[in-house]
Amino acid sequence: MLDDRKKNILKAVVDDYIATAEPVGSKALVSKFHFPVSSATVRNEMAELEEMGFLEQPHTSAGRVPSDKGYRAYVDSLLQVEALPDDEAEKIRAYMRDSLGELTGLIRKAASVLSERTGYPSLALSPQLRRSHLQQVKMLMIEPGRALVVVVLSAGVVKDRLVRIPDILDAKQLMQISSAIEEGLSGMTLDDITLVTVATAAKNAPLPESLLNQVLYEAYVAIKQADNLEIYIDGTHKLLSYPEFYDIHKAKDYLDTLARDGIIAGYMSEMKEQDPDVCRPFTGHTGNPADSEDNADRQSSGGASSGHTGQPTYMIRIGQEIMLDGLKDCSFVTTTYKMGDVVAGRIGVIGPRRMAYGRVISHIGFVKQTINDQFRRLARGEDNVEE
Amino acid sequence: MLDDRKKNILKAVVDDYIATAEPVGSKALVSKFHFPVSSATVRNEMAELEEMGFLEQPHTSAGRVPSDKGYRAYVDSLLQVEALPDDEAEKIRAYMRDSLGELTGLIRKAASVLSERTGYPSLALSPQLRRSHLQQVKMLMIEPGRALVVVVLSAGVVKDRLVRIPDILDAKQLMQISSAIEEGLSGMTLDDITLVTVATAAKNAPLPESLLNQVLYEAYVAIKQADNLEIYIDGTHKLLSYPEFYDIHKAKDYLDTLARDGIIAGYMSEMKEQDPDVCRPFTGHTGNPADSEDNADRQSSGGASSGHTGQPTYMIRIGQEIMLDGLKDCSFVTTTYKMGDVVAGRIGVIGPRRMAYGRVISHIGFVKQTINDQFRRLARGEDNVEE
DNA sequence: TTTTAGCACTCAGGACCAATGAGTGCTAAA
DNA sequence: TTTAGCACTCATTGGTCCTGAGTGCTAAAA
Numbered sequence: 001m002l003d004d005r006k007k008n009i010l011k012a013v014v015d016d017y018i019a020t021a022e023p024v025g026s027k028a029l030v031s032k033f034h035f036p037v038s039s040a041t042v043r044n045e046m047a048e049l050e051e052m053g054f055l056e057q058p059h060t061s062a063g064r065v066p067s068d069k070g071y072r073a074y075v076d077s078l079l080q081v082e083a084l085p086d087d088e089a090e091k092i093r094a095y096m097r098d099s100l101g102e103l104t105g106l107i108r109k110a111a112s113v114l115s116e117r118t119g120y121p122s123l124a125l126s127p128q129l130r131r132s133h134l135q136q137v138k139m140l141m142i143e144p145g146r147a148l149v150v151v152v153l154s155a156g157v158v159k160d161r162l163v164r165i166p167d168i169l170d171a172k173q174l175m176q177i178s179s180a181i182e183e184g185l186s187g188m189t190l191d192d193i194t195l196v197t198v199a200t201a202a203k204n205a206p207l208p209e210s211l212l213n214q215v216l217y218e219a220y221v222a223i224k225q226a227d228n229l230e231i232y233i234d235g236t237h238k239l240l241s242y243p244e245f246y247d248i249h250k251a252k253d254y255l256d257t258l259a260r261d262g263i264i265a266g267y268m269s270e271m272k273e274q275d276p277d278v279c280r281p282f283t284g285h286t287g288n289p290a291d292s293e294d295n296a297d298r299q300s301s302g303g304a305s306s307g308h309t310g311q312p313t314y315m316i317r318i319g320q321e322i323m324l325d326g327l328k329d330c331s332f333v334t335t336t337y338k339m340g341d342v343v344a345g346r347i348g349v350i351g352p353r354r355m356a357y358g359r360v361i362s363h364i365g366f367v368k369q370t371i372n373d374q375f376r377r378l379a380r381g382e383d384n385v386e387e
Numbered sequence: 388m389l390d391d392r393k394k395n396i397l398k399a400v401v402d403d404y405i406a407t408a409e410p411v412g413s414k415a416l417v418s419k420f421h422f423p424v425s426s427a428t429v430r431n432e433m434a435e436l437e438e439m440g441f442l443e444q445p446h447t448s449a450g451r452v453p454s455d456k457g458y459r460a461y462v463d464s465l466l467q468v469e470a471l472p473d474d475e476a477e478k479i480r481a482y483m484r485d486s487l488g489e490l491t492g493l494i495r496k497a498a499s500v501l502s503e504r505t506g507y508p509s510l511a512l513s514p515q516l517r518r519s520h521l522q523q524v525k526m527l528m529i530e531p532g533r534a535l536v537v538v539v540l541s542a543g544v545v546k547d548r549l550v551r552i553p554d555i556l557d558a559k560q561l562m563q564i565s566s567a568i569e570e571g572l573s574g575m576t577l578d579d580i581t582l583v584t585v586a587t588a589a590k591n592a593p594l595p596e597s598l599l600n601q602v603l604y605e606a607y608v609a610i611k612q613a614d615n616l617e618i619y620i621d622g623t624h625k626l627l628s629y630p631e632f633y634d635i636h637k638a639k640d641y642l643d644t645l646a647r648d649g650i651i652a653g654y655m656s657e658m659k660e661q662d663p664d665v666c667r668p669f670t671g672h673t674g675n676p677a678d679s680e681d682n683a684d685r686q687s688s689g690g691a692s693s694g695h696t697g698q699p700t701y702m703i704r705i706g707q708e709i710m711l712d713g714l715k716d717c718s719f720v721t722t723t724y725k726m727g728d729v730v731a732g733r734i735g736v737i738g739p740r741r742m743a744y745g746r747v748i749s750h751i752g753f754v755k756q757t758i759n760d761q762f763r764r765l766a767r768g769e770d771n772v773e774e
Numbered sequence: 775t776t777t778t779a780g781c782a783c784t785c786a787g788g789a790c791c792a793a794t795g796a797g798t799g800c801t802a803a804a
Numbered sequence: 805t806t807t808a809g810c811a812c813t814c815a816t817t818g819g820t821c822c823t824g825a826g827t828g829c830t831a832a833a834a
Contacts, residue, residue, distance in 0.1 A: 025826050038778050043827070061785045061826050102549050140525055142539055148547075150537075152529055160535075162489050162545055236624075237642035246635045248627065255624035412797050427807050430798070448797050448814045 002073070008035075009045050010054055011078040014066045018354040021243045023063030068319040068353070071331070075316050075357055084362040092117060092363075096370050103127070103157050106374060108232045110337075110347050110367050115235030118363050120351040121258065123334075125268050126230040127344030129153060130191040137185065137219065139178035141171040149178075149222035153190070155339045156378040159226040163218035166211045173207060177215055180205050190227050195220050231265035233258055242352045244329050257326030258350075267324060268346050271315055271334065314361055319353050329353060333360050337371040340379045347371070389460070395422075396432050397441055398465040401453045405741040408630045410450030453741070455706040458718070462703050462744055471749040479504060479750075483757050490514070490544050493761060495619045497724075497734050497754050502622030505750050507738040508645065510721075512655045513617040514731030516540060517578040524572065524606065526565035528558040536565075536609035540577070542726045543765040546613040550605035553598045564592050564602055577614050582607050618652035620645055629739045631716050644713030645737075654711060655733050658702055658721065701748055706740050716740060720747050724758040727766045734758070 002010065012033045016024045026043040029035065035042060046064055049055045054070035057063075066074065084092075095113045096106070107124045114122035136152035145167040150160045165174065184201020185193055198220045205212060236258050245251045258264065317332040327350070334348030347367060349360050389397065399420045403411045413430040416422065422429060433451055436442045441457035444450075453461065471479075482500045483493070494511045501509035523539035532554040537547040552561065571588020572580055585607045592599060623645050632638045645651060704719040714737070721735030734754060736747050 023826090027826075039826095040778050040780095041776085044777090047828075057827085059785060060828095061783085061824090063826065136529070138527055140527070140537060142523070142545055143543060146543065148537060148545055150527060150535060156530060156533065158529055158535055158549055160547060235646070237639065237646050240635065240639045240642060248633045248635060248638065251635065251638065252624065252627045255627060259622070259624050410797090414797075425807050426797095427809095428805085431806090434799075444798085446814060447799095448795090448812085450797065 005037075006045055006049060007078060009042060010049055010066075010070060010073060013046070013049075013055060013064055014070060014074040014078070014354075017066055018356060021354060023058055023065050025063035028063070066354070068321065071318045071353055075318070079357055079361075081358045081361045081365075084366045088117060088363070089366055092366055093370060096367070096374070103159075104230070106371060107230075107345070107347075108234075110371055111232040111234040114347065114349055114363060114367050115238065118349055118351075118356075118360050119238055119241075120349045120355060120360065121233065121235045121237075121239055122347070122349050123234075123264065123268060124232045124347045125265060125345045126228075126232075127157075127337075127339055128229075128269070129157065129227045129344075131189050131342060132157065132226075132339075134182075134185050134188050134190065134193065134223065137178055137182040137223065139165075139174045139215075139219065141169075141174050144168075147174060147218075149219055151223050151226045153226060154379075155375060157226075157339075159222075161222040161225060163222055165215050165218060169207075169211065169215065173205075174215070177202055177205050177207070177212070178219070181216070181219055185223075190223065193220070193223055198223070229265050229269055231261050231268065233261060233264065239330075239350070239352070244352045244354075250329065253326040254330070257324055263324070268334065268348065271346065314364070315348075316357070331355050331357075333357065333364060335364050335368050337368045337375075339375045344375075392424075393432055393436060394465060396429060397436055397453075397457060397460060400433070400436075400442060400451060401457060401461040401465070401741075404453055405743060408741060410445055410452050412450035415450070455708065455740070458705045458740055462705070466744055466748075468745045468748045468752075471753045475504060475750070476753055479753055480757060483754070483761070490546075491617070493758065494617075494732070494734075495621075497758055498619040498621040501734065501736055501750060501754050502625065505736055505738075505743075505747050506625055506628075507736045507742060507747065508620065508622045508624075508626055509734070509736050510621075510651065510655060511619045511734045512652060512732045513615075513619075514544075514724075514726055515616075515656070516544065516614045516731075518576050518729060519544065519613075519726075521569075521572050521575050521577065521580065521610065524565050524569040524610065526552075526561045526602075526606065528556075528561050531555075534561060534605075536606055538610050538613045540613060541766075542762060544613075544726075546609075548609040548612060550609055552602050552605060556594075556598065556602065560592075560594060561602070564589055564594070564599070565606070567592050568603075568606055572610075577610065580607070580610055585610070616652050616656055618648050618655065620648060620651065626717075626737070626739070631739045631741075637716065640713040641717070644711055650711070655721065655735065658733065701751070702735075703744070718742050718744075720744065720751060722751050722755050724755045724762075726762045731762075 009029070012029055012035075013024050016029065016032065026039040026046055029042055030037070030039050046055060049070075050057065050064060053067060054073060055064040056067045056070075058065060092113050095116075096109050103126065107126050111122045111124035114124070133154040134151065135154055136150070138150045138152075140148040140150065142148055142162070145164060147163055147165045148160055149163055150158065152158050180202040181198060185197060188197065195217065198216050199213075202212065202216055207215075236255060239245050239254060240251055245254060313335060315332075315334045319328060319331065322328070322330060322332050329352060330350050331353045332348060332350050333355070334346050336343045336346050338344055347364060349355075349364060351360065396416070399416055399422075400411050403416065403419065413426040413433055416429055417424070417426050433442060436457075437444065437451060440454060441460060442451040443454045443457075445452060479500050482503075483496050490513065494513050498509045498511035501511070519540040519542060521538065522541055523537070525537045525539075527535040527537065529535055529549070532551060534550055534552045535547055536550055537545065539545050567589040568585060572584060575584065582604065585603050586600075589599065589603055594602075623642060626632050626641060627638055632641060700722060702719075702721045706715060706718065709715070709717060709719050716739060717737050718740045719735060719737050720742070721733050723730045723733050725731055734751060736742075736751060738747065
């Protein structure tokens with residue numbers, strides 16, 4: 001579709017625009033990138049690229065700027081992602097070490113370090129736990145009338161919730177009920193647990209039904225809410241450093257949008273089902289053999305190289321492809337992380353359309369890998385590296 | 388210091404500027420506020436007010452704008468705070484109901500509702516728990532090598548933390564240790580608990596010392612971190628709606644500052660010790676007898692009416708009085724909330740200097756009251772335990 | 775057929791300027 | 805002490821001109 005020279009020119013335009021945020025002209029291009037042709041030739045090529053929809057002109061007498069389509073082509077076939085430099089990797093690893101499977105902590109740290117290291121806002125979605133198996137349910141009496149329900153899921157995830165219980169229940173009765181629930185439900189997935197299954201599990205606990213029902217209901221809610229979707233967004237203010245957001249209204253639109261975290265969370269969690277034509281997975285390789293774990297992971301994710309059929313590795317949305325108002329001038333790079341073998345959640349970075357895709361992808365890839373490792377270690381019941 | 392007419396004029400200027408964000412001139416003033424004098428008279432008064440430092444002129448041919456000192460005078464003696472309208476109160480109450488003493492949830496909700504209802508960014512600091520008494524310590528085996536430490540403090544506050552323990556410990560041993568710790572430490576304040584007291588409490592647990600030590604250390608850390616200061620900041624983006632932040636650099640400075648939540652948290656937690664000359668408590672009354680609980684609370688807080696000596700009711704900082712760069716164009720209204728009888732934490736609102744102080748104060752007052760009520764209810768439950 | 779030099783053309787952005795008008799300070803009369 | 809009147813200030817607005825980066829097109833060169 002594009003001959004080599006056009007590709008080079010497109011790549012140069014995008015690279016330069018990413019670096020400077022200024023429309024790039026033919027003359028500047030040849031001098032900066034040492035093209036072996038004259039500016040006039042480049043000019044002709046650029047005119048063609050514009051006609052094909054890859055470039056745009058803010059106004060007649062300005063240089064060119066990549067269009068969504070231009071970025072798309074850049075990301076799909078021109079971008080070469082380098083492996084993360086060792087010192088960067090080490091910083092990330094150091095920051096994320098030692099989360100002990102505190103889910104919240106780990107995911108929050110992922111968001112935080114991503115934003116910190118890339119300079120862009122970041123997002124991290126808590127894992128989908130519907131398919132997790134219940135391992136333990138304990139109800140701990142805090143004081144008459146209040147109890148702490150602790151839910152332990154497969155993969156070592158622990159969640160808890162304070163609930164109200166009938167005042168007259170004592171610790172022993174509570175224990176009996178929670179044992180009964182645990183025994184009856186352990187091994188089930190969160191998805192399969194209903195109020196009925198909870199009730200059935202505890203049906204022969206020695207308690208008047210009305211009391212029992214309240215406790216069971218609270219236990220049920222506590223178990224179910226272990227799956228609540230949570231999102232962590234970090235560094236939103238960082239986008240204001242980029243000239244495309246110097247306009248206060250754009251900035252405000254953008255910040256308003258990101259503040260509605262429920263919507264963002266929903267959006268992110270539904271990403272997989274999106275039209276693959278609008279949002280193809282990025283399947284480039286880092287080209288660094290040292291990054292073997294990462295590569296292994298990609299291969300295991302179902303044939304990333306075969307394009308649409310497998311599990312996408314990086315999901316990249318550019319400009320209008322993001323269907324959220326307020327983020328029209330942004331790009332969105334995300335990937336999934338796993339707990340054990342199941343895709344669990346998603347982390348990502350938001351930036352201006354002219355974001356440093358290469359840097360971002362390598363960072364996200366590494367953070368994803370680090371999360372996966374932590375969960376794998378957790379599942380194995382392994383100890384901390386540090387000892 | 389100021390005669391009545393000057394007071395009226397100052398109040399009118401501030402009110403108008405708060406409403407419009409435009410410098411206010413003498414003519415507009417007489418026509419809007421129906422002063423019984425001519426614009427020339429007002430002009431003279433305004434000139435004097437400027438000389439005295441209460442007003443400022445952006446440039447010679449513009450109207451006047453309040454200075455920090457002008458806002459100060461306004462807040463200290465001109466502002467009349469009205470009680471919160473019933474429908475507003477009801478909305479807040481509804482939103483904050485039913486937090487069950489989930490500390491985090493309650494405080495987060497406070498921040499969220501404050502920002503939502505006032506239209507300004509809000510802050511809420513988690514309570515200081517150093518003086519709380521330890522009531523329970525439970526260690527729950529999650530799987531070999533990992534345990535959940537649940538700490539219950541007076542006032543029904545529950546905190547927990549996942550910790551690593553020696554693999555070979557079984558549930559029963561863990562239980563023994565935690566019982567010993569609980570027995571030895573319950574009733575002590577967090578402040579008084581040290582590694583030594585923890586160790587002493589558990590000294591005759593039947594375990595080899597090396598194993599024991601690790602567990603004790605983790606328990607100690609878990610107990611201590613119950614007191615970690617946390618801050619919730621909500622609605623930061625809302626400030627971008629106000630013209631004083633249309634300048635992107637100011638907006639960025641401001642957002643950057645608020646993003647450093649550790650610094651903000653430290654700042655807020657140290658507020659009490661600040662120079663009372665720079666930041667006097669606001670002791671105005673709502674003038675609404677229906678708001679009796681709130682008033683009762685104020686009186687009980689140590690003689691707010693006597694000025695500097697007592698516990699301040701509302702702490703208001705204006706412009707330069709906030710000693711944080713990036714918030715020079717802001718004002719900061721905060722108050723404390725209590726757990727039982729002790730001042731525990733602080734909530735507040737940040738806005739432009741020309742914020743709607745009256746509205747903000749009545750909202751903060753009501754939210755504070757709602758938090759206090761929730762804790763009081765919680766504490767009453769706790770009294771039952773001890774009987 | 776492709777590339778390049780040359781040239782006329784476009785247009786955003788900056789500098790400059792004049793007109794406008796809201797608001798002031800001052801003076802003198804009420 | 806208040807007020808009417810008036811001259812003055814100065815940010816803002818809108819218009820005009822200029823500059824220069826960058827373009828498209830044409831015709832010659834490769």
